[in-house]
Amino acid sequence: MTDDATAPFGDLPRLVRFEHEPALRFLEHAVGEYRKCLDSRGADGTPSHLPRASGLLFGRVDDLGITVCDVEFVPNVRDSDEAVMAEFETTIAPRFGEVYRNPGRGFWSDEGAVLRAVQRQAAGGLEPMGSVHSHPNWHEIGPPHERRQRLSENPTPMDEYLFRQSCWPVNVIWYVHTADDGGLAHRVAGWRPGPERCEALRLRLPPDLCAEFGVQSSH
Template structure:
């Protein structure tokens, strides 16, 4: 989760908080994927590590901790690996990037969070490379500036 504050029209991310994937343990998550996600977005989402469902208890803890620090939950960040190169043959026709997938668009619009970051990771030339892109809850690209201080 992306934590921070708004400054005028900008969202300033100050921290990142992590939670567990509840896809294997939460009956609501299993039901949502079986009844809605897989039929709408494809069988790739039958794989419980392919898409993340943040544990609701972790989201509550993250939100309370952010509130105590004077921060807001601004949105989410997730990874798109170069699975189309490294994964099974059936995934080779589904290349990923730092752009949202149709499933991401569904989640961004459903969550209503103002900032959603996609980090694309790829293995090239013996190294690991990444690119970042930010999207609002209408799936419009946001300017992204990174401060490494």
């Protein structure tokens, strides 16, 4: 499949609702990664750990929308699988920037673990809906030479490339950053590949979770 391909989503709903448990589990995972990043700061304030939180989303579809019922975390092989490392070195870095030569940059799910997760969830009646991954405010806290690309809940060109490769109908970006009061804040948005650019989904997160943790959902 080429990166020019678009998924035939047909009449698949654009509304995506998260149940409380999978939303909370990913939030806690993303926060844990972000705090590990902050704790890795050296004398100059620059962290050495780039937070990478990523998960697979499983759920159901009805006339009202897509409901995310579970999230699975699978191993990251970005810096251990030779074929994946070669993809970053020969294709991704030349196309999307030298920062992607950093083996800590990016997430690539282990294919065998993905297959096992799909089989496990199918036994419970859930279908694979897509993925969720976190973005930190690396453009503010990362090494100076890696601050050129501003991160947010919007997809980067690299994200759009991967979303087109996977052709999943739901791709969620969870932006975690340090707020003005020193606490953590979250902005979350959902996307799917479109004819030219990614198209925004209507994302609904549990209101109590949003209120407790300061989560804003876009669109």
